[in-house]
Structure formats: structure tokens, C-alpha cells
Amino acid sequence: MLKAFIARIKEGCRTGAFPPAEPNLPPDFRGRPEIDEATSAEEVEEMKSVCPVDGALGFSEGKAFIDMGRCIFCGRCAAKCTKVRFTREYRLGVFKRDDLVVRAGEGGYVPPVQTDAEALRLKGSLQLREVSAGGCAACELDANVLGTPAWDMARFGIRFAASPRHADTVYLTGPVSRNMRSALDKTYAAMPEPKFLIAAGACAISGGLYERGEYPAEPALYIPGCPPHPATTLEALLRFVGDM
Amino acid sequence: MTELFSFKTIEEAEAKLDSLGGYKDPAEVVPLKGAGAHEVAVGPVHAGVIEPGHFRFQCMGEDVYNLQIFLGYQHRGVEEAMVNAGGNIARQTALAETCAGDTSAAAAIAFAELMERAFPLRFQAPDNEALRLRNILLELERIANHTGDLGALAGDVAFLQTASFCGRIRGEYLNMTALLCGNRFGRNAIVPGGVRTGDAADKYGEIKTWIARVKPELDRALKLMFHEHSVCDRFDGTGRVPRDVAESIGLVGVARRASVEFNGDVMARALVRRIEINEAHTKIAKLIGGEAPASETPRFDGLKPDGFTVVVSTSAAWRGPLVHAALFSPDAKMVRYKIVDPSAHNWPGLAWALRGEQISNFPICNKSFNLSYCGTDR
Numbered sequence: 001m002l003k004a005f006i007a008r009i010k011e012g013c014r015t016g017a018f019p020p021a022e023p024n025l026p027p028d029f030r031g032r033p034e035i036d037e038a039t040s041a042e043e044v045e046e047m048k049s050v051c052p053v054d055g056a057l058g059f060s061e062g063k064a065f066i067d068m069g070r071c072i073f074c075g076r077c078a079a080k081c082t083k084v085r086f087t088r089e090y091r092l093g094v095f096k097r098d099d100l101v102v103r104a105g106e107g108g109y110v111p112p113v114q115t116d117a118e119a120l121r122l123k124g125s126l127q128l129r130e131v132s133a134g135g136c137a138a139c140e141l142d143a144n145v146l147g148t149p150a151w152d153m154a155r156f157g158i159r160f161a162a163s164p165r166h167a168d169t170v171y172l173t174g175p176v177s178r179n180m181r182s183a184l185d186k187t188y189a190a191m192p193e194p195k196f197l198i199a200a201g202a203c204a205i206s207g208g209l210y211e212r213g214e215y216p217a218e219p220a221l222y223i224p225g226c227p228p229h230p231a232t233t234l235e236a237l238l239r240f241v242g243d244m
Numbered sequence: 245m246t247e248l249f250s251f252k253t254i255e256e257a258e259a260k261l262d263s264l265g266g267y268k269d270p271a272e273v274v275p276l277k278g279a280g281a282h283e284v285a286v287g288p289v290h291a292g293v294i295e296p297g298h299f300r301f302q303c304m305g306e307d308v309y310n311l312q313i314f315l316g317y318q319h320r321g322v323e324e325a326m327v328n329a330g331g332n333i334a335r336q337t338a339l340a341e342t343c344a345g346d347t348s349a350a351a352a353i354a355f356a357e358l359m360e361r362a363f364p365l366r367f368q369a370p371d372n373e374a375l376r377l378r379n380i381l382l383e384l385e386r387i388a389n390h391t392g393d394l395g396a397l398a399g400d401v402a403f404l405q406t407a408s409f410c411g412r413i414r415g416e417y418l419n420m421t422a423l424l425c426g427n428r429f430g431r432n433a434i435v436p437g438g439v440r441t442g443d444a445a446d447k448y449g450e451i452k453t454w455i456a457r458v459k460p461e462l463d464r465a466l467k468l469m470f471h472e473h474s475v476c477d478r479f480d481g482t483g484r485v486p487r488d489v490a491e492s493i494g495l496v497g498v499a500r501r502a503s504v505e506f507n508g509d510v511m512a513r514a515l516v517r518r519i520e521i522n523e524a525h526t527k528i529a530k531l532i533g534g535e536a537p538a539s540e541t542p543r544f545d546g547l548k549p550d551g552f553t554v555v556v557s558t559s560a561a562w563r564g565p566l567v568h569a570a571l572f573s574p575d576a577k578m579v580r581y582k583i584v585d586p587s588a589h590n591w592p593g594l595a596w597a598l599r600g601e602q603i604s605n606f607p608i609c610n611k612s613f614n615l616s617y618c619g620t621d622r
């Protein structure tokens with residue numbers, strides 16, 4: 001036992017400085033995309049030919065767009081055409097589905113600020129009930145790491161709850177497979193009011209590579225990615241409750 | 245490793261795919277009757293942040309007499325989507341990678357080798373540098389998963405030091421993977437014909453230094469756990485699957501090795517993971533040191549135009565052999581795809597391990613296998 005204590009003391013505190021410091025992102029991290037104003041419909045078609053996801057890239061009202069709710073951030077479009085670049089902007093969580101669509105020529109991105117009074121009340125105590133519904137489990141794995149000492153989201157009062165009775169939000173991952181529909185509905189129904197749904201990952205937001213099943217309620221927070229980087233998730237959760 | 249089979253009729257080809265196996269739910273709940281008999285039903289939504297599945301513990305008094313495992317909650321039609329994606333290689337690669345997220349690199353390798361074998365003219369043979377990166381990503385995936393699971397095992401017996409050390413160290417290996425390809429799960433790098441990342445070789449020096457720092461920390465964290473009597477007492481003899489049972493129910497990978505080389509209990513599966521962590525480090529050191537990885541994919545015996553072809557591709561995923569198989573029609577169209585995750589063979593092993601145990605031993609038995617629901621359900 002003594003050895004265990006010594007090892008514990010030697011390990012010291014390993015919790016990252018993020019936040020408030022900037023997170024350590026890999027050099028090839030792909031965050032929010034940037035599209036040149038002058039991207040043509042032909043160029044979009046060319047990029048679409050290498051894009052794994054239907055509807056992730058498109059052209060409407062004379063402008064190219066990338067839907068971060070569908071995109072898996074594989075970078076194939078940017079490798080094909082220099083008019084698309086992936087920035088290191090990791091603050092990708094938004095409160096409205098439409099805000100996930102990045103249009104050509106858009107600059108000066110500022111992450112949306114929470115104004116919902118019910119959500120702001122959860123600052124300092126946000127209990128999540130994770131429901132995994134047909135995804136690949138990488139979204140769950142990278143949500144789980146937020147509980148490890150490296151991220152320690154509990155220091156902000158954010159925890160995964162074992163029961164929906166103790167939770168404020170369902171943290172949904174996966175495209176809502178047919179066989180998980182009723183379990184998801186029941187889990188959501190079992191939470192006391194006020195309650196929210198968070199859609200994390202391309203699968204939960206749009207189905208991603210699959211078709212999405214129905215939600216029990218409209219999500220109040222969308223966290224894009226495949227899977228979202230833990231820094232993206234933690235920042236989004238904090239901003240959701242006005243703690244960022 | 246790939247194998248190619250030619251058939252005259254589609255029925256024969258289908259039979260080949262069917263013979264690769266997969267998990268079948270028990271046909272129905274068989275009730276347990278008698279004095280002291282009771283059932284505990286768990287899931288599909290579990291208490292932790294994990295995937296859905298339904299477990300029925302059929303108990304006699306305190307002891308589990310039988311465990312029935314019902315899956316399928318994660319089914320989203322990966323195989324059908326593979327076929328429907330037709331010639332969209334990027335989409336098929338992404339589908340393979342997201343069949344089981346913790347096995348992305350192994351799946352991308354299985355798919356890439358399958359396509360390279362089937363279409364040798366369309367896809368060039370991956371060069372040494374590509375094979376090197378593929379294998380390094382595969383081994384990093386193995387280390388990250390084994391480390392995470394050993395930490396989770398420690399957590400389940402309340403040995404929190406190793407639980408939190410391993411939780412952090414697993415993250416270090418995921419970040420090494422992200423350094424090489426931009427994604428913590430090794431995605432978007434491995435494609436038929438090679439790899440997409442051009443400059444991974446420049447980063448091997450950094451990986452080497454990184455491993456030199458982290459591996460001793462990992463060794464210390466594991467030594468601490470394996471030398472702790474209270475931990476050994478919980479692992480030893482728990483959830484034992486004897487060798488003859490393991491062989492007759494067809495266990496694969498870590499679980500089989502634990503029953504064949506050791507005595508098949510939780511401790512054995514934990515030890516095998518520790519051994520495989522060390523083996524993976526040796527492999528990475530050799531690969532980074534310049535050893536050329538062997539390419540096993542034979543060239544130029546692709547699809548035959550006068551019959552149906554089945555290509556079976558197996559990669560050494562961390563849980564055990566991962567099988568991807570495709571059936572091609574005479575006009576070279578993919579008409580059926582099949583994925584057999586190693587988990588599909590090992591669920592009956594978990595059920596067996598629980599026999600005669602108390603329900604409270606389920607978490608450590610479960611973690612010692614850590615099977616993939618989504619990989620099984622597809």
C-alpha cells in the first residue's frame with residue numbers, strides 16, 4: 001500500500017491547464033473549416049467526388065458550404081482543392097443546427113453565447129446521462145476521457161450520471177438506431193424537468209454516414225466531429241452553461 | 245492477410261461468407277425455475293458511458309447460473325452501407341473505420357488489403373513507408389486499448405492509482421496517433437493503395453522520444469497493480485474459462501490466448517494484455533528503427549470475370565483477428581460485404597466466465613474481455 005501512495009505522490013497533478021489555457025491540439029488538428037468566397041460550383045462538385053459523406057459539402061445561393069453537422073473532418077476536400085482549409089478553431093459547439101453550416105467567405109467566427117436562462121442555471125452542476133445509440137463508440141470513448149485526471153471535468157461540476165433520474169441532459173451519441181429508439185425515448189422521459197438533449201458527433205447530429213432516427217426532443221447543444229475532440233466537447237459543455 | 249476464393253455460383257460464394265460466422269442472440273429467454281432462482285435484467289442503457297446491450301443474469305441464490313446476452317441495439321447496417329457506397333472508396337473507408345471506433349486502424353487495414361487484393365490494377369501495392377505507418381498505427385491502437393482496459397480493471401476493483409495513471413497514459417498513446425494522422429483513433433490515414441499522410445516519417449523521432457518517456461510510466465503503473473495483493477486476490481481465479489471450453493466455443497484473440505497460455509481467468513486476460521503491450525512496443529521500435537514491414541498481399545490474381553469471387557481479409561486487431569470479406573459479381577461489383585469482429589466469437593466466452601460467479605464480479609469479467617457491441621452489431 002505504501003508503494004501505491006508513493007507512486008501517487010510522484011505522479012503529481014496531471015490535469016491539463018485547459019481551460020483557461022489553450023488546449024494542446026495535434027499539429028494536424030482539423031477544426032472549423034474556412035472556404036474561400038470565390039469557390040465555384042464546379043470546384044464543389046470536384047470536392048464532393050472525394051467526400052465520404054452525402055451532404056457534408058454543397059453549393060447553395062451562389063455559395064459553397066460545409067455542414068459541420070455531417071462532416072467527419074477527414075480533410076479530403078481540402079487536399080483536393082486549396083479553397084477549403086481546416087483551421088485550428090476547436091470551439092465548435094453551437095446551440096442551433098443552422099449554425100453548424102459554414103458558408104464561403106465567412107470570417108471572424110465567434111462562438112455563440114448561451115442566453116437560455118434554464119441552461120445558465122446549470123453552471124457548476126451539469127449532470128449528463130449518456131445514451132449510446134448505434135454509433136461506433138469512439139464518441140463515448142472521447143467523452144469518457146473527460147472524466148480522467150487529464151481533463152477532470154468534475155472540477156467544473158460536470159459529471160456523467162448513472163441514472164436519468166439524476167441527470168439534466170441526455171448526452172446522445174450515435175445515429176439513433178431503430179433498436180435504440182424506445183430506450184432513448186424512455187431515458188429522456190425519465191429525466192426531471194428542466195431537461196435538455198445534447199447531440200454529440202456527426203452520427204447524433206445528422207446520422208453522419210448513416211440515416212438518423214428520430215430525437216425525443218430538439219437538441220439544445222450540437223457538438224460536431226467524428227468524434228469531437230475532448231477539448232471541443234469540454235469547451236462546448238462549459239459554454240452551454242455559461243461557464244466559458 | 246488476404247485470401248481469394250473463386251466460385252461458379254453465387255450460392256456457393258454466399259455460403260463461404262456465411263461460414264465466417266458471427267454472433268447469434270439466444271433465440272429466446274429461457275426462464276430459470278426452482279427454489280432460489282431469480283433473474284436480474286440489465287440494459288440496454290447501462291450505468292456507465294458505454295454501449296447498449298441487454299444482459300440477463302439468471303441466478304441461483306447469490307450465484308449466476310447462466311448469463312444470456314442480447315445484442316443488436318447498435319445495428320445500423322454497416323455492411324449494407326458498404327455495398328450501397330458502390331465505388332465511393334472514401335465512403336467505404338470511413339464506414340470500415342467507424343464499424344467499431346476503437347478498432348479503426350485495424351479495420352482500415354482489413355478494408356484496404358481487401359481492395360488491393362481484389363483490384364490490383366486499380367490500387368498500387370502500398371510501399372514500405374505506407375506499410376510502416378499502417379503497422380505503427382495498428383500497434384498504437386493496441387497499446388491504447390489494452391492500457392485503457394487495464395486501467396478500467398483497476399478501477400473496478402477500486403485500485404484507483406493504476407486506474408487514473410492508465411487513464412492518462414492511454415490518452416498519451418491516442419495523442420501519438422493524432423500526431424501521426426490528426427485523429428486520435430487513427431482515422432482518415434489508411435486507404436487502399438497506401439496512406440494519405442505524406443509526412444508521418446518526419447514525426448517518428450518525436451514518437452520515439454514520447455514512448456521513451458511514457459512507457460516506463462506505464463510499466464510502473466502496471467507493476468503497482470500486479471504486485472498489489474488485494475488486486476491479485478480479486479483477479480485470480482475469477483471468471484475462469486478453461487482451455488477446452490475456450491477451444492470448443494471458438495474464442496479468439498486475447499481471450500483465447502489467456503485460456504491457452506494461462507488459466508483463463510481475469511488475471512490471465514490482464515496478463516496477456518500486459519504481454520501484448522510489450523510486444524507492440526517492440527514492434528514499433530523495430531518499425532521506427534527502419535525494419536521493412538512485410539507485405540503479404542499477393543498481386544495480380546484479382547477477380548475472375550467468369551464467376552463469383554470472395555476476398556477474405558484478416559487484420560491483427562487488438563481484440564483478435566478482425567475479418568472483412570466481400571463478394572464480387574462477375575462484373576466486379578461488390579454485392580455483399582461481411583464484417584466479423586473478434587468480439588462476435590467471444591461473447592459466449594464472457595457468458596461462460598460468469599457461470600458460478602456473483603453478479604458483482606460482472607464488471608471485472610466484462611472489462612477483462614471488453615468486447616465491442618457496435619463491432620458485433622454492425
Ligand code: SF4
Nearest residue numbers: 051071072074075077
Ligand atoms: S472534411 Fe468533411 S466535407 Fe471535407 S471531404 Fe471530409 S467529410 Fe467531406
Ligand code: SF4
Nearest residue numbers: 135136139201202203
Ligand atoms: S460521429 Fe463518428 S465517432 Fe461518433 S459515433 Fe459516429 S462514427 Fe463514431
